[in-house]
Amino acid sequence: MTNAAAVGHAPVWLAIDGAVGILRLDRPPLNVLNRATQASLRQAAEQAAADERVRAVVVHGGPTAFSAGADIKEMAAMTHAEMVGHASVLQAAFDAVAAIPKPVVAAINGPALGGGCELALTADVRICGTEARLGLPEILLGVIPGAGGTQRLPRLIGPSKAKDLIFTGRQVDADEALRLGLVDQVTPSDLVLDTALEWARRFEKGPALALHAAKTAVDQGLATDLAAGLAIERTVFAGLFGTQDRLIGMRRFADSGPGHASFTGR
Template sequence: MNPRLEVAEGVGTLCLDRPPMNALNIATQDRLKELAEEAARRDDVRAVVVYGGEKAFAAGADIKEMQAMDHTAMVLRARALQDAFTAVVRIPKPVVAAATGYALGGGCELALCADYRIAGENAMLGQPEILLGLIPGAGGTQRLSRLIGPSKAKDLIFTGRMVKADEALALGLVDRVVPADEVYAEAHAWAAKLAQGPAKEAIDTGLETDIETGLAVERNWFTGLFATEDRERGIRSFVEEGPGKARFL
């Protein structure tokens, strides 16, 4: 089985689909990058759900594959590993991770690439690389610290401990916890109600630079939207029907 992209009702579901635990081997990483780039450019995809299935989101890297790699091999591979995850971050549309079961190591790092994370009550998240004599290598040291703060990130990374869904919610590692059998439906519903737009790029670009540059990015997007049909439809609907009634194409 291979990761695949399924599109319905404007939502692209990026299914990892590598039984039994969605270990992220090199082939899966490369396919992940291809599918993220496809989702980014497809006009029929307005939002994306990253989903590992009912059993596990992704239990981490393929350790047996890594065992066969020496220093030289990993030096040659590490950039492609990070690029695969960054391709998910760079999808210019809302992305939600739907996590059931294990989301560990590379699986946790993949969840960090989403804009919003919905976890099942059975979810376990963490960065256990230290237990292998390693550190996170697919963005964990950078994205986790930016999401939950450096001290909380260091606790998880230094100890390698796993956290259950309720603690992940308290830490800010996930945004919502629901029964495990409702995770995908909740994620799809969250994604389906969102329209593609420039807000994500304005936020993400601003976070990567100083506030003055961020405000300039926001200003350019804000004024540019006054030339669009969406702006006309949204304001007309507000005036004529009240807030929250507009329907965008």
């Protein structure tokens, strides 16, 4: 594994493991997301997006905590005017992870609360340990989620379930998170990172342009109505027919044996 982080200790750094980039939150003990950590997260996400060696990304907070959320002491000292200016900066850090044009999986141990849960929501897939706890408790502080929680959570689990979690601020354990669809897999805590890496490594030699197109179609389609989503799909689908990936993939499929004119070979 090679560390591609900037010189010196960064609260979020990128490590390269084969073709997998690991965005590692490293602000112990709970990976609290202060402004410096948010800036570091954005930088590391943009680095992972641009690095051609990276075909998939794992977001990981270590063995004991994914992230307990924003730095409340820092936020409590901010004025209304300061937060008006900072809110877009806050969302930009999380948007940078969501915008990575490669498959992204969140490997969640321990608490993923507030901003930590919102960070997990930016991933394409979420794998958590049996001791994980997830939630958006901002309402208990007299505010609401401000890094995408009110938008990404309803799109993931539906508005009624999302409102229950957002309105009450309650936390859910791994089993309930799985039932709600908030996470996709629960595994023993000591296997979370290995399981996430195994998922990510499936894309090491995959068609990068097609994966990017698929992610674009799904994510942009969810933000609009069906007709507009289908138009997005048509555009990215047709665009792939001008790529070498498509030529190679279809030629390989056609050459794989007689009768392979379709996926069933019929």
